[in-house]
Amino acid sequence: MNRLLWGASLLVCSALAQSPDRDWQHKLLVDWAGLTRYGSENAELGAPGPGERRIVFLGDQITENWPKSTFFSRKSYINRGISRQTSAQMLVRFRQDVIELKPKAVVIQAGANDLAGITGPVTEPMIAENLTSIVELAKVNQIKVVLASLTPAKSAPLAQGKILGLNGWIKDYAARSGSVYLNYYGALAQGREFKKELSDDGLVPNEAGYAVMAPLAEQAIAEALGK
Numbered sequence: 001m002n003r004l005l006w007g008a009s010l011l012v013c014s015a016l017a018q019s020p021d022r023d024w025q026h027k028l029l030v031d032w033a034g035l036t037r038y039g040s041e042n043a044e045l046g047a048p049g050p051g052e053r054r055i056v057f058l059g060d061q062i063t064e065n066w067p068k069s070t071f072f073s074r075k076s077y078i079n080r081g082i083s084r085q086t087s088a089q090m091l092v093r094f095r096q097d098v099i100e101l102k103p104k105a106v107v108i109q110a111g112a113n114d115l116a117g118i119t120g121p122v123t124e125p126m127i128a129e130n131l132t133s134i135v136e137l138a139k140v141n142q143i144k145v146v147l148a149s150l151t152p153a154k155s156a157p158l159a160q161g162k163i164l165g166l167n168g169w170i171k172d173y174a175a176r177s178g179s180v181y182l183n184y185y186g187a188l189a190q191g192r193e194f195k196k197e198l199s200d201d202g203l204v205p206n207e208a209g210y211a212v213m214a215p216l217a218e219q220a221i222a223e224a225l226g227k
Contacts, residue, residue, distance in 0.1 A: 028119070033092035034082045045078070048102055052076055056098045056220055058134075059109035060085045062151055064170050067205060071214050078103070086114045086122065087130035094134050105224045106138055107182065107217060109148035111170070115162045124166055128173070135177050144224040145179035146217075152189040154202035160192040178227065182220040187212050 027034070057058045057063050063081025066072060072079045080097040082089070098106050110131060114122040121199040127160070137143050138205045149167040153160065167185055174181035188194055188209060194202050200210035205213060 012171050014150040027032075028062065031209040033089045034085060035093050035096055037082050038080055038097050042096065042101060049176040053105075053225065054078065054103040055103060055105050055107065056080055056101055057107045057109075058090055058094070058098055059107075059148070059219075060113050061204060062112070063109055066210055066213075067207060070207075071210065084113055084118050085110075086119055087111055087118075087127050087134070088114075091130045091134050094137055098143070099137065102219040103143055105144035105146060105221055107148060107221065109150070109182075109184075110133060110134075112150050112153070112163075113152075115166065119134070127166060128169055131170070131173065132177075134167050135173075137177060139177070144227060145174075145177070146182050146220045147179045148175040148217075148220075151184050151205065152192060152194045152199075152202075154193050164192070167171060180220045180224045180227070182211055182216060184216060187216060 002017050002176060022215070031037075044152070054076050057066070057072075058081060059081040059084035061081065063079060064078060064083050065189075066081070068079060072078065090108075090110050111127050113119070114127045114130075121196070130139060135145050135147070147168060147170050163185075171181045171183075188198050188205065194205075198205055198212060200206045
């Protein structure tokens with residue numbers, strides 16, 4: 001545990017040195033994993049109702065920015081995305097923001113901010129270890145798992161080759177772990193970047209992009225629940 005705390009401190013210090021966003025810096029210092037972001041909402045949510053098939057979406061800005069009025073308005077779909085988060089931060093909050101909500105399945109999308117070095121240098125094996133731990137925690141708690149690919153991104157700040165490499169690992173690990181692989185990338189990409197009509201900045205989907213993603217997520221969830 002001391003080693004984990006020491007490592008987290010190094011990541012925070014690195015982020016402080018690199019980012020001009022003071023509000024984000026402060027949040028990292030006082031609540032590195034973002035445990036306060038959904039703490040109150042989780043408490044108010046309570047246990048699933050009879051027959052409710054609750055689904056949690058765990059992720060970063062791609063998840064958090066999903067238009068709630070068109071997709072997350074249904075009670076059984078719960079958005080637990082936090083912008084700029086890495087796989088390590090999601091691992092820390094997985095128990096609070098996923099397990100304790102008692103979902104039938106979780107849709108996990110993580111790794112883009114790791115590759116971007118948002119909280120410091122991270123290697124693909126480190127991302128793989130974090131995702132493996134998250135999936136193992138889910139399975140121990142009888143939660144079905146959907147592992148989503150990273151979405152496309154323009155050349156900066158993410159190296160496109162690294163995105164393809166991590167997506168390849170996620171697809172392979174999904175098969176090995178009995179999870180469902182959700183291929184957003186294939187539907188959103190033209191070459192190695194976002195289709196122009198599906199993103200306004202080349203990094204995050206716009207409303208049209210999310211409209212493409214929604215049925216893919218629905219299909220993957222149905223497949224996971226049917227396993």
